[in-house]
Amino acid sequence: MRSHRRLRRLVVDERTTYLWSVRHKHRDGDVCREVLNLCLDGARTRVVFRSGESGSGRYVADGYWFAGCVADGRGNLLNLREPGVVRALVDEAARRELLPGRGELDGWELFHAVVEAVEVSRAATATPGVPPGSPPGP
Secondary structure (H helix, E strand, O other): OOOOOOOEEEEEEOOEEEEEEEEEEOOOOOOOEEEEEEEEOOEEEEEEEEOOOOOOOOEEOOOOOOOOEEEOOOOOEEEOOOHHHHHHHHHHHHHOOOOOOOEEEEHHHHHHHHHHHHHHHHHHHHOOOOOOOOOOOO
């Protein structure tokens, strides 16, 4: 059985490899949080998704559904345990010049851009390529 608590590797390019893990956390009197921990050359960044108030559209698993997932209540869900989702989060945070950095990022600020990136990636993967020499379409 795989351990969800182990550090995993995300290779971005030949010079950049992140170590990452996902945790569900509680603090005394605070809301539930899903936390993606990213470590690059000793710099630790936490991408934090805090559960929102009822009806806020910010949901974390909290033991009721898939561990490591966050959702907005509109049908958009990210599984933080999927390497493709982690890569999309890293790419979006880097695009916004938030990485590499130390400290904490609000994952909800990245959520919708990452959902779009993951959907595009999945659609591209599901679409078969055209075999060489095929005639043009209709």
